[in-house]
Amino acid sequence: MEHTLYITNLQDLEYFTESYSRIYFGTEFCQNLIPHQKELELVLKFVENHSISFSLVTPYVTDKGLQKLIPLFSYISDKIGSSEVIFNDWGVFNVIKHQFPQLKPVLGRLLTKIKRDPRIIYLREKISSNTWNYFRTTNLNIPWYREFLKNNGIERIDLDNPLQGINLNFPDFHKSLYFPYGHITTTRLCLTANCDQPEDWDRIGIFPCHRECQHYTFYLQNNVMPVKLIRKGNTIFYQNEKILSDQHDRLVYQPKIPI
Template identity: 25%
Template sequence: MRFSVQTDSVRLLKEAAKSRCDRVRFGPEFCEVKMPSLPELQKAYKIAEKYGKEFVYVTPRVTDKGMRRLKEHFEFLNAAGDVSVVVNDLGALRVLTAYPRLKPILGRQLVYMPARCPWLDFSLGELLRHPGFVIYTKVWRRRSEELYSQTNLNYDETAKFFRGLGVRGVDVDWIPRSFNSLAELAEKGFNVNVYLYLAIVTLTRKCHTARFLGEKRLEKCSKPCDKRAFHLKHRVGLEFFLHGNVVFRLEKPSEKDLRRLLKFKIADFVITMEPVMKILNRKRIDETISKFKSGRTLS
């Protein structure tokens, strides 16, 4: 069982590098404004090197301006050694093919999972009660449920397309109803990395956190998401978390689901350092790793 720890903070990266994790992931998964400068990236790489941790660079969706910065970062990493890069932008993935020593991992924004929808159970229930479905056998009903539990990579042509661009690793959320589909991805030859606890519900191009807190210019954002997140309660009983420009829901791992997931090869379990789960130091990282390795989980 391998663990990666992800952060976009150089300060927190030091905590991660000192922990019992196997790899460190550095960089903003969702926000171009939080992309590091080249000196910050170089410093992060040296920290990972100092503590003997494998280094993974995480990149968001980007504008043309962000793409120019990424090229500068890719030049450095390609010269530094064999480094994995998480890409959440098709353009960035295409650019990455020009750097032979960089190994692309498909980020969560490019791995589409209908099961992320918090209203899926309700929607499926309505669909399967439709008169057109009532006459179907249980096999057809089960197949309908399976379709909504797959990812875009379960489609052979999509998997072939991304493999053609050098992708061998994929990032996904911990969503138990999709575990069978993840097993299929592993069988297709992808290294599957599963994020713990917070699953994506939706994200925005314009940051709601910055808007709520009155940030005037995004390019000069004070980055309040480094320390703050919002707990959102829906009147129908659903709970979400707004962190930066992303809405998450909490997926509490169970021991039963962990056993299911371990039946096929998972490359890494990914722990994110953020204010929602309050995993912000080495001690909390090591406690989380110990729980999972002993078969215990959050719930």
């Protein structure tokens, strides 16, 4: 089992211990948080000093976001050659495939389709085995889809750890499981951006970001949810401390909510 530390900023390198053999660095949820090249350089230096492996984590992006990623891809290609890139947008994959074939694309957890609605665990006794099976399975159990991924150089798949459990019965891929935070939903209409401007309370839209997400975390509670939802920045997460699967070969540990 490979143990990986997932960090979104340089300060979080403080969580590194000798038990980790890889660092995930970057963001999955917001193109405003894509690291600067200088930060990437420092993380790569740390990786080199500790003789560990590296993966760049990338978010879903607009064309502007793609333009921010391309210099980072160039840099890691030059610096370490065949580094992994976790992609959460098929457009990012397309850029890697055509412009940076030396990079290793990894299917990100946002593109690994499975329901993460925490209420699903209430349904175990109420639904048929067919439906329960659906909620615990991804489209990765489809052979021609896996074939497509393989033909496109994708050998590893990153996954969330949903409360209802997950069936990872496809041995032909490497699989990474994220722990302990899972993603439920994300938006570009960020509720946190400009949240300290009272006159903007009704302005939910795409407004200037001052990285308010780096300072505040909100918790959403409703008694129909079996767990507290965590809203950090533009994304809602859940926390799951139990790992039901034993079919993954990499554990991606998030010491903090990855925003």
